[in-house]
Amino acid sequence: MIVRSGIPLAPHTTFHIGGPARVFIEADTEEDIRAALGIAKRRALPLYPLGAGSNVLVKDEGVEGVVLKVASRDIVFEPGNDGSYRLIAGAGVRWDAVVDTAVSRGLSGIENLAGIPGTVGGATVQNIGAYGAELADVFEYADSIDTTTGALVRITRAESAFAYRSSFFKESRAHVIVRVALRLTTLGTPRVGYPDLARAREAGTPLSTPPEIAAAVRAIRSQKLPDPSEEGTAGSFFKNPVISDASVATLRARYPEMPVFPQGDGMAKVSLAWLLDRALSLKGYASGPVRLYERQPLVIVAREGATASQVDALAQEVARRVYDATGIVLEREVETFG
Ligand SMILES: Cc1cc2nc3c(=O)[nH]c(=O)nc-3n(C[C@H](O)[C@H](O)[C@H](O)COP(=O)(O)OP(=O)(O)OC[C@H]3O[C@@H](n4cnc5c(N)ncnc54)[C@H](O)[C@@H]3O)c2cc1C
Numbered sequence: 001m002i003v004r005s006g007i008p009l010a011p012h013t014t015f016h017i018g019g020p021a022r023v024f025i026e027a028d029t030e031e032d033i034r035a036a037l038g039i040a041k042r043r044a045l046p047l048y049p050l051g052a053g054s055n056v057l058v059k060d061e062g063v064e065g066v067v068l069k070v071a072s073r074d075i076v077f078e079p080g081n082d083g084s085y086r087l088i089a090g091a092g093v094r095w096d097a098v099v100d101t102a103v104s105r106g107l108s109g110i111e112n113l114a115g116i117p118g119t120v121g122g123a124t125v126q127n128i129g130a131y132g133a134e135l136a137d138v139f140e141y142a143d144s145i146d147t148t149t150g151a152l153v154r155i156t157r158a159e160s161a162f163a164y165r166s167s168f169f170k171e172s173r174a175h176v177i178v179r180v181a182l183r184l185t186t187l188g189t190p191r192v193g194y195p196d197l198a199r200a201r202e203a204g205t206p207l208s209t210p211p212e213i214a215a216a217v218r219a220i221r222s223q224k225l226p227d228p229s230e231e232g233t234a235g236s237f238f239k240n241p242v243i244s245d246a247s248v249a250t251l252r253a254r255y256p257e258m259p260v261f262p263q264g265d266g267m268a269k270v271s272l273a274w275l276l277d278r279a280l281s282l283k284g285y286a287s288g289p290v291r292l293y294e295r296q297p298l299v300i301v302a303r304e305g306a307t308a309s310q311v312d313a314l315a316q317e318v319a320r321r322v323y324d325a326t327g328i329v330l331e332r333e334v335e336t337f338g
Contacts, residue, residue: 012067019060033176055333071092084184136160191213237332245266289304
């Protein structure tokens, strides 16, 4: 276990932004995590578990707390019956490495989630989703340390409360994930109905096997999303709004072409990217070194030297403009640390 003080957090995030952590701990084992909890309790500091920092915005003043980077990095396969496999990965394993390992064995279940930055722990907290799949589809259980008791507990699928970019772990804030078990299969059916994938198939891209789908998803993503090694970003900054069917009807009267995805419970998800681009003409909108990405306006990108306050100011302005135009209150997908 490595314990340090005053460590700048910018290099630990994909925004490359943010001040120092009062205490920064890298933990490999359950014992390390418990020791980190002990340090936070003794110093009366809040605990901030951190993965690859690809979904956080760290404040310029830094974090007056204990930032705990979980570094457990094992991947284990357990064969089951009927062509299924359980893949157990440490919370600190890079998510895309898990995808590579799975698809190279011909296992399906997570190939549509190829290319998403971050760790297995962060992916579970966020219930990552893309191209018609979510982590929740394959989640079996997570072993996590309950930060109130220090006990290792197993959170099962039934307890995980997965929802759109949300989970039990995100809501409770009282668990540090140590490892996650996923249920994969050699007998999966390719999920290629998502518009971008369907278009790729029509254009002749082979999409029959998990490696082919993962490769196609990575190729599509590289056309649409910024590369965090070139410009700071945490991907989609806001969630797509989920609003009532009645509100959709009102908006549709003004924006007949607005894409809507019914959720089946009197609610519907609307495309925020469409609203920002077509209703508000905000694609590429910039304020100083921070802007809405030209190819996907849900994504905020920050040039070198940008500050968290500048990102926050742009996000607030976007939220205000969306509210003024539509009455929709935006929810952030990216979490602020500090
Ligand atoms: C270019 C780009 C593209 C992206 N594309 C997508 C996409 O297609 N779909 C999508 O869903 N997301 C996407 N994201 C967002 C992000 O990559 C995911 O949310 C990712 O899963 C976050 O993982 P992380 O390890 O970086 O988590 P972090 O950002 O470090 O943390 C995120 C949250 O998880 C918590 N956390 C992290 N590890 C643990 C742990 N071990 N135990 C308990 N809590 C923990 C943190 O406290 C925080 O609340 C994208 C981001 C970028 C930069």
